[in-house]
Amino acid sequence: MNVLVNGDVTEIGPGSTLADVLAARGVPERGVAVAVSGEVVPRAQWRSTALRDGSVVEVLTAVQGG
Amino acid sequence: MDDLVIAGRKFGSRLIMGTGGAANLAVLERSLVASGTALTTVAMRRLDAGGGPGVLALLERLGIEALPNTAGCHTAAEAVLTARLAREALETDLVKLEVIADDRTLLPDPIELLDAAEQLVDDGFTVLPYTNDDPVLAQKLADAGCAAVMPLGSPIGTGLGIRNPHNIEMIVAAAAVPVVLDAGIGTASEAAQAMELGCDAVLLATAVTRASDPEAMATAMKLAVESGRLARGAGRIPRRYWAHASSPAPDQ
Numbered sequence: 001m002n003v004l005v006n007g008d009v010t011e012i013g014p015g016s017t018l019a020d021v022l023a024a025r026g027v028p029e030r031g032v033a034v035a036v037s038g039e040v041v042p043r044a045q046w047r048s049t050a051l052r053d054g055s056v057v058e059v060l061t062a063v064q065g066g
Numbered sequence: 067m068d069d070l071v072i073a074g075r076k077f078g079s080r081l082i083m084g085t086g087g088a089a090n091l092a093v094l095e096r097s098l099v100a101s102g103t104a105l106t107t108v109a110m111r112r113l114d115a116g117g118g119p120g121v122l123a124l125l126e127r128l129g130i131e132a133l134p135n136t137a138g139c140h141t142a143a144e145a146v147l148t149a150r151l152a153r154e155a156l157e158t159d160l161v162k163l164e165v166i167a168d169d170r171t172l173l174p175d176p177i178e179l180l181d182a183a184e185q186l187v188d189d190g191f192t193v194l195p196y197t198n199d200d201p202v203l204a205q206k207l208a209d210a211g212c213a214a215v216m217p218l219g220s221p222i223g224t225g226l227g228i229r230n231p232h233n234i235e236m237i238v239a240a241a242a243v244p245v246v247l248d249a250g251i252g253t254a255s256e257a258a259q260a261m262e263l264g265c266d267a268v269l270l271a272t273a274v275t276r277a278s279d280p281e282a283m284a285t286a287m288k289l290a291v292e293s294g295r296l297a298r299g300a301g302r303i304p305r306r307y308w309a310h311a312s313s314p315a316p317d318q
Contacts, residue, residue: 006112025114031122032113033155040150058112060151062122064085064094065109066135066162066271 001053018049021057032061067292070104070267072244073192073213077104080261081291082133082246084271087223088280091120097274098128100284107133107162107271110152122156133194135162140175142182149186161186162216162269163195172222176203180210187211196248199229201236208243215241216248216269219260223272225252231263238264254283254290261294262302 002009005021012021018034018041027034034041035058041049051057069076083103088094098106108121125132134152139145142165149161165182167175174197186193193212197203204215217237220226227250228234238245247260248269257268268291277283 006114027113031155033110033151033153035147035151038147040147040154042154058151059114060110061113061155062108062132062134062152063111064088064121065111066084066086066107066133066137066164 003051003053003055003057005057006059012051016051017047018051018057019046021051022046022059025059027059032059034059067295070244072194075192077131077267078102079104079288079291080267080295081257081288082106082248082267082269083274083284084269085121085275086137086271087275089275091124093280094121094275095124095128097280097284098124098130100281100288101274102288103130105131105133107135107269108156109135109137110148110155131160132156132158133160133162134158135196136164136182137166139165139182140167140178141165142178142185145178145182146185146189149182149191150189153191159190160192161194163193163212174198174218176200179203180206183207183212184210194246199233199237201233201240204237204245205240208241212243214244214246214266216246218249219247219256220250222249224250225273226250227252227256228259228263231259234260234263234265251287254286257287257290258294258297261291262298264298267291 037056070080079102081103083101083106136145136148145165165175165178167173183193183195194214195207195212196216199217207215219228244266246267246269247265251257251270251273260268274280274284
């Protein structure tokens with residue numbers, strides 16, 4: 001099945017968790033935040049969050065601005 | 067200089083800096099150090115959209131607290147989600163709330179702004195809203211529980227200074243929370259003016275980061291904010307129509 005991670009179509013295996021997808025992209029543990037389909041998923045829940053076909057994952061960090 | 071206090075937190079500088087527009091992190095670092103700032107804004111963007119976590123590491127190393135903003139959000143819903151992501155990523159409940167009406171003026175959308183402020187205050191955030199120079203809206207934001215109000219001097223990035231000083235004075239006169247002049251500052255005299263009008267702090271980015279010599283302008287802004295604060299406290303003389311000799315009358 002496919003999920004969208006920061007706009008990229010990403011194929012994942014059945015039973016993949018959010019933590020698996022983030023690890024595959026090399027997302028660091030600190031300084032980032034993740035939303036799945038418009039809801040913030042706290043770091044402590046990355047391992048227990050299952051993804052569905054079509055899930056929209058956004059991974060954000062702080063950049064220069066303001 | 068006495069500390070700036072927002073929601074019970076003390077900050078050792080009344081100049082809040084932004085990080086946007088700096089040519090690179092080395093220039094940004096020298097500017098931040100020269101400004102003496104204790105609180106500095108960052109934006110939230112996709113991890114792979116460029117920039118990376120470099121700016122956070124820089125702020126941590128310099129001992130400057132990060133103030134995440136909701137720049138680029140056009141609706142209350144977008145701003146609330148961005149604020150929640152910032153809280154998760156930066157482990158702070160501070161948020162500079164921006165809800166912009168359109169990309170040409172970058173002026174705040176007052177309806178969406180107040181809606182977002184109410185939701186974020188309910189959610190436990192320390193909300194610092196970027197607002198219009200409208201005393202009525204500023205009062206409503208303060209009444210909603212915002213920890214400060216941050217009226218614009220003029221639109222973001224214009225460097226047009228404080229276009230309506232009287233409105234800023236009215237906001238200061240009515241405010242039970244700190245007032246931070248946010249946006250529009252172009253040069254040091256305007257930062258001093260904001261403080262002379264009674265603002266508690268000044269927030270600026272472009273005036274420093276896009277100056278020909280950002281480090282020198284950062285120093286100028288630091289001194290201007292301190293100077294304006296001192297002048298405000300010192301009590302200016304009344305304005306007079308006719309001259310008033312400062313030397314004794316000539317001997318007859």
